Amino acid sequence: MNSVSDVAKSATSQRLLFVAGMLTWAMVGVPRLLELSRAPERWRESSSLVWAVAFVTFGVTFCFHARKTGQGSVSLLAVQSVTALVAVATGHSGLDGALLAITSGQAPELLSQRRALVWTGAQTVVMFIVFVVAQRLEWALVQTLIFTGFQGFTLGTALVMVREAEARRELARVHLELQATQVLLAAREREGERLRIARELHDSVGHHLTALSLNLEAAVHTAKDTPSAEHLRRAREAARTLLSEVRGTVTELRDAPLPLLPSLRALAEGAPGLAVHLDVSDSLSLESSEAAHSVFRCVQEVLTNTLRHARARNLWIEIVPTDGGVRVSARDDGRGTENIRPGAGLTGMSERFTRLGGRVEWRAAAGKGVELEAWLPAAREAAT
Numbered sequence: 001m002n003s004v005s006d007v008a009k010s011a012t013s014q015r016l017l018f019v020a021g022m023l024t025w026a027m028v029g030v031p032r033l034l035e036l037s038r039a040p041e042r043w044r045e046s047s048s049l050v051w052a053v054a055f056v057t058f059g060v061t062f063c064f065h066a067r068k069t070g071q072g073s074v075s076l077l078a079v080q081s082v083t084a085l086v087a088v089a090t091g092h093s094g095l096d097g098a099l100l101a102i103t104s105g106q107a108p109e110l111l112s113q114r115r116a117l118v119w120t121g122a123q124t125v126v127m128f129i130v131f132v133v134a135q136r137l138e139w140a141l142v143q144t145l146i147f148t149g150f151q152g153f154t155l156g157t158a159l160v161m162v163r164e165a166e167a168r169r170e171l172a173r174v175h176l177e178l179q180a181t182q183v184l185l186a187a188r189e190r191e192g193e194r195l196r197i198a199r200e201l202h203d204s205v206g207h208h209l210t211a212l213s214l215n216l217e218a219a220v221h222t223a224k225d226t227p228s229a230e231h232l233r234r235a236r237e238a239a240r241t242l243l244s245e246v247r248g249t250v251t252e253l254r255d256a257p258l259p260l261l262p263s264l265r266a267l268a269e270g271a272p273g274l275a276v277h278l279d280v281s282d283s284l285s286l287e288s289s290e291a292a293h294s295v296f297r298c299v300q301e302v303l304t305n306t307l308r309h310a311r312a313r314n315l316w317i318e319i320v321p322t323d324g325g326v327r328v329s330a331r332d333d334g335r336g337t338e339n340i341r342p343g344a345g346l347t348g349m350s351e352r353f354t355r356l357g358g359r360v361e362w363r364a365a366a367g368k369g370v371e372l373e374a375w376l377p378a379a380r381e382a383a384t
Contacts, residue, residue, distance in 0.1 A: 018066045021102050025059050031093040047090045054086035058099055065106065074110055077103060081123055089130045097127060097147035105154035108162045120155050124148050172272045172307045176300070183263045183296075201246055209243040260284060260292045264299055268317070271303050279318040286326065291376050294352045295319065295328060298360075298374055301345045302330045310334025310370060325358065325377040332369040340364050349374070 032055075036048060043049065058080055065076045084099035100123045107116040127147060131140035216236035223229045261280055268276040286292040299317060306315050312334030319328050340362055342350070350360040358376035 021062055021066060024098055024102055025062060028095045028098050029055050031095060032091055051087055051090035054083040058083040058087065062102060077106060077110060085126055085130060088127055097143065098150060100127060100147060101150035101154045104151040105158045108158040113159060116155060120151050124151060168273060169307055173304055176271055176303055176307060179267060183266050201249060206246050209239060209246060213239040213243060260286060260295060263296055267300060267303065271307065274307060274312065275314045277314065277316045281320060284319060284321065291356055294356060294376065295326065298328050298349050301349050302372055305345065306332050306334065312369060325375055328374040331371040334369045336368045336370060337364050
């Protein structure tokens with residue numbers, strides 16, 4: 001999947017919903033505004049002024065709320081509901097109840113399904129009371145049923161959209177975990193091949209070179225003070241040098257860390273619906289395989305949490321060598337939270353970094369996304 005394309009599609013959908021809401025708001029006000037334009041003296045009536053203030057306040061609040069999709073607040077939603085009901089009570093066009101349908105369509109984005117239903121039901125009850133006070137019972141029932149149908153339609157549509165968005169986020173999370181597993185499996189496969197080659201070099205080449213060195217050592221002592229002694233000593237030194245190089249190669253093959261940069265890029269590219277801005281130096285290299293694996297798992301956990309909880313469009317990740325180690329910084333533009341309760345993922349990440357002598361810190365605020373900073377030393381230290 002193309003994460004940039006998914007983000008663009010989501011942004012397009014939100015713009016269409018915003019335009020639809022603004023058109024509905026405008027059409028609700030047109031009849032009353034035309035009526036008032038034909039009789040300017042009616043602006044002196046308190047009901048007309050109250051309606052105008054409520055109508056404009058609803059539009060401004062909706063505009064501000066819609067542009068903060070995924071980061072809106074229940075208080076803004078309450079302002080919309082109250083101003084819509086005031087417009088219903090003071091308007092005479094018979095269309096003001098459509099404003100409540102707009103609010104019902106927004107409720108599922110901020111509330112659970114049950115609370116969104118209760119919110120819409122409360123709006124409907126208050127609207128019915130307003131209609132009963134203003135008109136006869138039969139007319140109030142008809143109007144209430146009409147606008148209840150509108151509210152039910154927008155609420156149902158919004159609930160479907162929210163469920164689909166949650167399903168996409170869950171699919172993205174599972175896809176990301178699968179992508180991470182594939183990267184790790186490929187790394188494990190390469191590691192297994194390296195270990196096999198290392199064993200072959202150690203058991204076969206190393207064994208024969210050791211035997212060759214011993215035989216040359218014996219030959220040097222046997223051919224002492226003969227013309228061939230110097231050539232045998234050179235052959236012995238060459239065999240020892242070659243044996244040392246083979247042992248060094250075996251050690252490097254055994255201790256080779258996870259290829260961090262390509263693994264991280266593969267992970268970032270597999271995050272659908274989220275634009276991941278990964279800033280990693282091409283020269284980044286960790287000597288410890290465990291440290292490289294910990295950094296990889298840290299980035300994976302950040303991506304997973306962002307997809308699952310943040311409702312963000314962008315995620316910025318920076319990994320740079322600093323302070324005698326490597327620093328991982330991440331932040332998103334999601335809805336944030338007042339308080340982070342670490343789950344198994346964050347707790348495991350913190351424990352893994354602490355065990356290696358590092359640290360993990362995170363900060364969050366409602367409407368400002370989540371920030372995480374982690375640090376690992378260049379060499380493993382004892383945890384304190």
